[in-house]
Amino acid sequence: MKYLRISVSSGLRTLAGPAIDWAWRQLLTAAGYGWREVSITDPCDIAYTTKTELPSKARIVILASPQYWQAPSAQRLAGLAVNDPYSALRYSGESFTPTLCTECDGRFQLERDIIFDLFWFLTGQEEKHWPQDVYGFYTLPKPWLAERVLEQAPASAIIEKFGALLKQAGYDEPLPRWPQGRRAAAAITHDVDYPEVVRWLEPLRIVQRQGLSGVGAAWQVLTGRRDHWAFPRWMELEANYGIRSAFYFVARQGSLLEYARGTPDPFYDVTAPRFRELFRTLIDGGWEVGMHASYLAYTSREQFAAEKQRLEKAASTAMMGNRHHYWHMNPANPDETLQMHADIGLLYDTSLTHDRYLGWRRGSTLPFYPFATQGAATCSGREIGVVQLPVAWMDAQLSRRTDLSQPQREAMVIALIDHVAAQRGLFVANVHDYVFDEVLFPGWLATLRAVLERITALGDFWVATPATIAAHWRQRYQRVLACSYGLEEGR
Numbered sequence: 332m333k334y335l336r337i338s339v340s341s342g343l344r345t346l347a348g349p350a351i352d353w354a355w356r357q358l359l360t361a362a363g364y365g366w367r368e369v370s371i372t373d374p375c376d377i378a379y380t381t382k383t384e385l386p387s388k389a390r391i392v393i394l395a396s397p398q399y400w401q402a403p404s405a406q407r408l409a410g411l412a413v414n415d416p417y418s419a420l421r422y423s424g425e426s427f428t429p430t431l432c433t434e435c436d437g438r439f440q441l442e443r444d445i446i447f448d449l450f451w452f453l454t455g456q457e458e459k460h461w462p463q464d465v466y467g468f469y470t471l472p473k474p475w476l477a478e479r480v481l482e483q484a485p486a487s488a489i490i491e492k493f494g495a496l497l498k499q500a501g502y503d504e505p506l507p508r509w510p511q512g513r514r515a516a517a518a519i520t521h522d523v524d525y526p527e528v529v530r531w532l533e534p535l536r537i538v539q540r541q542g543l544s545g546v547g548a549a550w551q552v553l554t555g556r557r558d559h560w561a562f563p564r565w566m567e568l569e570a571n572y573g574i575r576s577a578f579y580f581v582a583r584q585g586s587l588l589e590y591a592r593g594t595p596d597p598f599y600d601v602t603a604p605r606f607r608e609l610f611r612t613l614i615d616g617g618w619e620v621g622m623h624a625s626y627l628a629y630t631s632r633e634q635f636a637a638e639k640q641r642l643e644k645a646a647s648t649a650m651m652g653n654r655h656h657y658w659h660m661n662p663a664n665p666d667e668t669l670q671m672h673a674d675i676g677l678l679y680d681t682s683l684t685h686d687r688y689l690g691w692r693r694g695s696t697l698p699f700y701p702f703a704t705q706g707a708a709t710c711s712g713r714e715i716g717v718v719q720l721p722v723a724w725m726d727a728q729l730s731r732r733t734d735l736s737q738p739q740r741e742a743m744v745i746a747l748i749d750h751v752a753a754q755r756g757l758f759v760a761n762v763h764d765y766v767f768d769e770v771l772f773p774g775w776l777a778t779l780r781a782v783l784e785r786i787t788a789l790g791d792f793w794v795a796t797p798a799t800i801a802a803h804w805r806q807r808y809q810r811v812l813a814c815s816y817g818l819e820e821g822r
């Protein structure tokens with residue numbers, strides 16, 4: 332394990348110690364380096380400091396912007412350069428200066444506070460200002476949409492550029508990011524929302540969606556000759572590509588009445604024999620059975636834990652991972668829900684995603700351990716010990732858009748895969764279980780096929796279940812931490 336000697340100025344630590352330490356841990360572990368924290372007066376590889384506290388013996392100096400750390404959520408994104416978000420990230424009100432590294436007196440000096448930038452993206456500071464609809468879904472501001480910020484994954488771009496800077500400064504090859512010498516990773520996931528149709532209701536929904544052309548299929552559903560039980564077909568498709576996915580099941584059984592009253596939980600019962608048998612088949616074949624927390628699970632830790640137990644009992648296996656139905660974490664305080672994941676003993680969660688927008692909500696194509704901010708003091712807080720696996724694409728984000736042709740949809744998702752490859756990140760797809768039907772959902776499955784073809788063609792992706800990927804990330808993270816010193820909580 333390679334490690335770097337790093338020093339953080341005491342002024343910065345007083346200002347935002349826990350947040351700064353956390354951001355550094357995410358950066359260095361992702362980059363694959365361990366660390367030894369040293370005093371600012373000692374020789375070091377990296378100093379994170381201000382102009383007034385410049386060390387005399389540092390190979391790389393990253394200049395901090397204390398004014399950002401004083402009010403993180405007050406910084407609003409004004410722009411981002413396409414293809415190089417690292418060098419041209421601008422907050423509004425800031426006089427923008429180029430931030431390329433310059434070599435002076437034998438050292439590299441970075442005049443851009445990339446540690447703050449990383450913190451700002453990964454903790455979703457600007458989200459606090461955005462309008463939310465009844466489901467808690469955000470509407471993004473214009474600069475974010477116009478410059479396709481989410482699709483660029485700026486936080487990962489920062490990590491990659493930082494790694495390149497270390498190489499430029501002569502540091503050795505770091506710890507590999509993915510197993511088997513693979514460049515990037517991918518996981519396919521399925522939210523199981525409607526595996527069983529309501530035979531008198533679904534035909535109406537089909538006709539509503541497809542008009543007269545849907546009458547034939549609606550009749551087939553009404554008469555029981557067409558349904559949503561697509562699990563065997565999913566397994567066959569994925570086995571043909573040599574991959575295994577995760578299926579997320581809702582343990583709480585909803586009803587039409589509840590649905591009409593605003594709690595849109597699915598109607599199936601995970602304890603029914605049909606589902607118990609399905610769980611066995613999936614697990615025996617190497618698929619992952621995960622948890623799809625109900626719409627309001629976040630409102631009660633006891634309910635959330637009870638859902639987990641109910642599913643664990645029905646599937647006779649421990650639940651490693653979760654995704655919230657409707658991505659529905661506490662809309663006013665997602666950090667609180669992230670903390671609940673740790674409280675109920677999950678290995679990973681994969682819910683930090685925008686419902687309507689393609690790309691990475693927190694700017695990262697890499698797994699990370701989230702940071703829970705506490706109250707008004709944004710920079711005091713703590714790391715949450717549950718891996719977050721960021722989703723790149725959900726089927727409905729593109730399939731419901733009538734302004735796009737099918738080739739355009741496929742091209743947009745393939746661009747995300749190529750971006751992940753370039754950033755050596757993780758590509759997570761979410762395709763609902765019930766859309767495996769070209770008649771009922773034309774084009775939905777085709778986009779996933781295009782995804783699988785691209786990943787296969789690239790040939791250097793590690794495709795695994797989310798639980799396997801999260802376990803790898805945790806093991807790698809802890810390995811780096813175990814041979815590092817400093818940048819710890821509670822200093």
Ligand SMILES: [Zn+2]
Nearest residue numbers: 522524656657
């Ligand atoms: Zn769902």
